[in-house]
Amino acid sequence: MSKEPEQKEFLFTASDFERIRTILYQHSGIKLSDSKKDMVYSRLGRRLRATGLTSFQDYLARVERNQSDEWEAFINSLTTNLTAFFREPHHFPLLKEHMLSLRKRPLRLWCSASSTGEEPYTMAMTMIDAFGSYSPPVEIIATDIDTNVLSKAQAAIYPMDRVEKLPPETLRRFFLKGSGKNAGSVQVRKELRDLISFRQLNLLDDCWPISGTFDAIFCRNVLIYFDKETQLKILKRFVPMLEMHGLLFAGHSESLYHAADFFKLRGNTVYELAPHFRHSRTKVASSDPNGLS
Numbered sequence: 001m002s003k004e005p006e007q008k009e010f011l012f013t014a015s016d017f018e019r020i021r022t023i024l025y026q027h028s029g030i031k032l033s034d035s036k037k038d039m040v041y042s043r044l045g046r047r048l049r050a051t052g053l054t055s056f057q058d059y060l061a062r063v064e065r066n067q068s069d070e071w072e073a074f075i076n077s078l079t080t081n082l083t084a085f086f087r088e089p090h091h092f093p094l095l096k097e098h099m100l101s102l103r104k105r106p107l108r109l110w111c112s113a114s115s116t117g118e119e120p121y122t123m124a125m126t127m128i129d130a131f132g133s134y135s136p137p138v139e140i141i142a143t144d145i146d147t148n149v150l151s152k153a154q155a156a157i158y159p160m161d162r163v164e165k166l167p168p169e170t171l172r173r174f175f176l177k178g179s180g181k182n183a184g185s186v187q188v189r190k191e192l193r194d195l196i197s198f199r200q201l202n203l204l205d206d207c208w209p210i211s212g213t214f215d216a217i218f219c220r221n222v223l224i225y226f227d228k229e230t231q232l233k234i235l236k237r238f239v240p241m242l243e244m245h246g247l248l249f250a251g252h253s254e255s256l257y258h259a260a261d262f263f264k265l266r267g268n269t270v271y272e273l274a275p276h277f278r279h280s281r282t283k284v285a286s287s288d289p290n291g292l293s
């Protein structure tokens, strides 16, 4: 007996999907492939239910309305936030070694797609370990487009299964065990939370709400969602934000060969400024006794 095609709760046409792709791409740079159609239906279907709307057309009209209250929820629903403590672990010994080798203090680090916080907290753990102190001379800025994940990152409470693979010593040093209603969870210690300031930042926006330069920028596993042109625009903007000796950390599948004018490979998916940027900054610094450039 042939099976009846499954009846969907909401009509979801090819043109609805196209419209969603266009809005998302224009606002966030995220490119959705055809294979994401079911995921989009399921995630935005939840928003239709939550808003009481019965068609994707009405929902998208609401999203597109100026100053729409649904805008944030739309973006939050469509981001992919997969992350982990000590993800791509080879980066952290290098971060530690490089930061210790610099004479500059305090150090400034930027995590530019921080998701639910595991990555910037791992950076904080690495710096505490490097300086042998719970108050290392380090400031970490952690940003993301998605306000939901930023709230989770700030709360710093994680279910036990997110940390169970960490060595017991790391757990003991950096986490507190939850009790009462938080039983089965852990919270990152306050000393680590105090090192990080979280804020919303869309890498596609013309104006980024951060200033100054950084000794390291983490931009891991977010460029993959953008096309090459968008990636290049963002990478170019990192150049003046990186100290002459600064490092840029990319994700495991994010080769920056197309940005060779700006960045040179230094190690396994770790980059430094291309030689001509390093040289031009050395010249400016040596001709300016105040070190102003």
Ligand SMILES: C[S@@+](CC[C@H](N)C(=O)[O-])C[C@H]1O[C@@H](n2cnc3c(N)ncnc32)[C@H](O)[C@@H]1O
Residues within 6 Å of the ligand: 027, 028, 029, 030, 079, 080, 081, 082, 083, 084, 087, 112, 113, 114, 115, 116, 119, 143, 144, 145, 146, 149, 201, 202, 203, 204, 219, 220, 221, 222, 225, 251
């Ligand atoms: C797969 S997670 C990567 C998290 C972390 N960097 C890691 O490697 O584990 C990608 C993150 O990029 C964020 N993101 C996507 N588009 C963005 C944009 N235009 N600006 C800033 N963050 C963005 C998402 O919200 C998500 O939290």
